Amino acid sequence: MSRREHLPWLGDHSPANVSGSANSGVPSPPLDPDAQDARGPSVDSQGAPRATARRDFMKFLGLGGLVIAAGPFGVRRLDAAERAFGESAEPWNPHAYVRVGEDGIVTIICHRSEMGQGIRTTMPMIIADEMEADWSNCRVEQADGDEPKYGSQNTDGSTSIRDFLAKYRQAGATVRALLEDAAAKEWGVAANEVASRNGQVVHSATGRSKPFGALVATARTIAMPAASRLHIKSPAERRWEGKAMTSIDLVPMTTGKATYGADVILPGMKVAMIARPPVWGGTVASVDDSAALKVPGVERVIRVPGTPPPSAFFPLGGVAVIATNTWAAIRGRQALKITWNDGANAQYDSAAYRSELQAAVRAPGKAGRTVGNVTPALAAASRKITAEYYVPHLSHAQMEPVAAIARVTGGKVEAWAPTQSPMDARKTVAQYLKVDPANVTVHVTLLGGGFGRKSKPDYVCEAAYLAREVGAPVRVQWTREDDLQNSYLHSVAAHHLEGGLDASGKVVAWLHRSAYPAIGATFAPNVPGPEPDELTNGASDIPFDIPNMSIEVGPAVAHTRIGWYRSVNAIHHGFAIGSFVDELAHAAGKDPADFLLTLIGSDRVVDLSKAGLVAPASNYGASWTDHPLDSGRARRVVELAIDKSGWRSGALPRGKGRGIAVHRSFLSYVAMVVEVEVLPDGTVLVPKVTAAVDAGFIANPDRARSQMEGALIMAMSNTLYSEIAFAKGRVVQSNFRDYQVTRMRAAPRVVDVHLVASEGLPGGIGEPGVPPAGGAIANAIFAATGVRVRELPVGKQLAGWMSKATDAEQ
């Protein structure tokens, strides 16, 4: 499964690999795209043994006609002998991502999920540009879950463009070349005499032209262009890539017509609410459903099978109320009287667990990166600074609580879901229902936010199971309370940092220990804590020039489902590192921005796998050759942020302050200067943010800007307001009343985003804005108030700050 390509340390923890789980022995899907080519989009792969499987797979897909495989040997069309499955489908489908009708309509099939990042606009921009299509004739269609056909659909890890830019360009260029070849054939001229222009092929020597649609009939019949003939546009030739483009879903999104998960309505559909165990691993001891069944509209009460920890992507189980409408289901569930066996996690308590984590980071951990020898360097340093930080569990709290719709007819399962990973949904539903994945179809709706929550298809399984039990379509609707209390949570984390300064204030030693329950514990039993390689998610890949470093991770057993949430462990790594650098700067008596630039040091391009990282030395799924640590890129974004933010324009009055931080994550470099205003009552406002971003080539600059705006505002939530805490194994918070997030008043008046122009390999965009923001916010609060925030959320810590003796004054 490619789903954790960006989190390779999870490679052995996929649900199918959990030995002894209730789901072992479930047949594999007919084709696993990763078995041979983790980087598909491919219906095909080389080698005879897979030919039969491929044909069967194509048959089950109902595909015919021209199908192009973009495998490791380039783009090619399957030959005629392999496509004996009926007539060519109309319209022409020359590539998994592209269909062209004889009416000239170009349909681009978006295989990635849209959750606000704009991929349904960005992917078509690239393909249509390379095709020289007429944008007004382009349409976007959302792909069902089918990774053998499309390549990875797992929309997380900020991978859509960084993994697919070259493939999208190649897809567009292939279709363009085919259409040009078709025109050349029709006109009896050489292919190099014709060219595509805005939806037509033209022969400038004679002034002839033909629209794309009129060339489809001929294009079907001709050979594929050799890969060597494909022309990928130069920057000067591009119409839309890297330029402004209006997002394609704006009209439905502003008129209420866009379809999100819960908006799918099927004839005869029932609504289900499930009472799930409040403690991870809990089970139903007894249930009295007599009152629930008396609620008008409630039709049935059904037990949902749970999965003991590690429950992976499978449902928690519980008791489902099936009703004719949502309100009846809500009331029915309220009327259930359930006694739970809480199980092994019943004592999970956040206050006690915090002490465990703090004890863990005060002892040596497993090293994820070692440079020089930190212990004697700290001992020999002129000054040693120590600080500890704490970040609680967080929840995605995406605006759309998860929901899924399913129906089961004749052994075939069909589901509609706002899922980030429809292939994982398909495979997991198949395992949960013990059916062949070939008999599961997953349609992808728009996602009302995802942030990682909707990569986990437990809710799709629930809908599929209940639809089969009920014999009618079912929508499983989670409430906000369900969403906060039964989710996959961001890890709680403790950090311990020690820094050694020499006499000139230069950092000569850096010890960083963190402890946090691992995502791996959601997928494998008896996981004692994170693997040291996981520190490459924002702790061991820091762009600092320090001669002695030890970056370590401590033990932490998970007592709830841990999942990935926008930027994952770089959230707490970024906060701790960004804060500690600022603490060191103040200890050294330096301007924090100057200090940061000195810490980054001279420009270096480093393969960190050869610079102290433990194996396998992960790099967000990329090679260190393609994406080395480039400290010059970090330096440039810091300088850009300093320059554009007015950092050097002089100090702000007390109560206002600026903070700076930089982070490399998901292969991109982002520096932020955050300006805060702290009111006398401790309320934090953010008047202005300056972000500088080097993400390599940026295909859709406005959506990159919007991702930075959103990342900053989400980081404000993480830093200032949000916390999930446990007592007696249960989540304490229940809704937005006590799980607080950023609202309009505190939101920035100005978010000034500067994108570094680059033709470099693309990095991520959706996540890399989060890690530097937390530290920059905390540093700005320190600059404004003298209060150093080391434990999140800030919450009410700043109440009465004006009369407090401050760290700065101590």
Add this chain to the structure above:
Amino acid sequence: MSDPAAPPITEDAPSAPITLTVNGTSRTFDGDPTMPLLWFLRDELSLTGTKYGCGISQCGACTVHVNGAPARACQRRMGSLGGARVTTIEGLHPSGEHPLQVAWRTIDVPQCGFCQSGQIMQAANLLSTTPRPTDEQIDSAMTGHICRCGTYPRIRAAIKSAAEKGS
């Protein structure tokens, strides 16, 4: 699983059908009078532009207009809506060209888009009562609406843009 904020279940008093107007069309409801307007709109009328986000009037995703004033559809019981005039995002403007809808598109406000129906409905009421709102008035009017994607700066800009065009 608990829904601490959901209303207590009370005796189901028999009630007469009620009639209300939704987006200009007369509708009749003859179900549980405690049902929030939200679920009537979504489940019975298939008007799915009005979103469920929290159920306790904390997020604003379900904002509609009831008798011309913004209301959280998750908090308005059907039993209290006899004769009411309800407007949802689908009925805000006949062709979806309300100045706010246009401004939302021009400024490319939405990311995931899920909260935007409620945001637009709230902002429409703001502009109808305060044609040229200040930042503080925008903050005050919009603070009940959550956007996890973080579109607040663009929402503010779009409200101002629509206000300028409307004046």
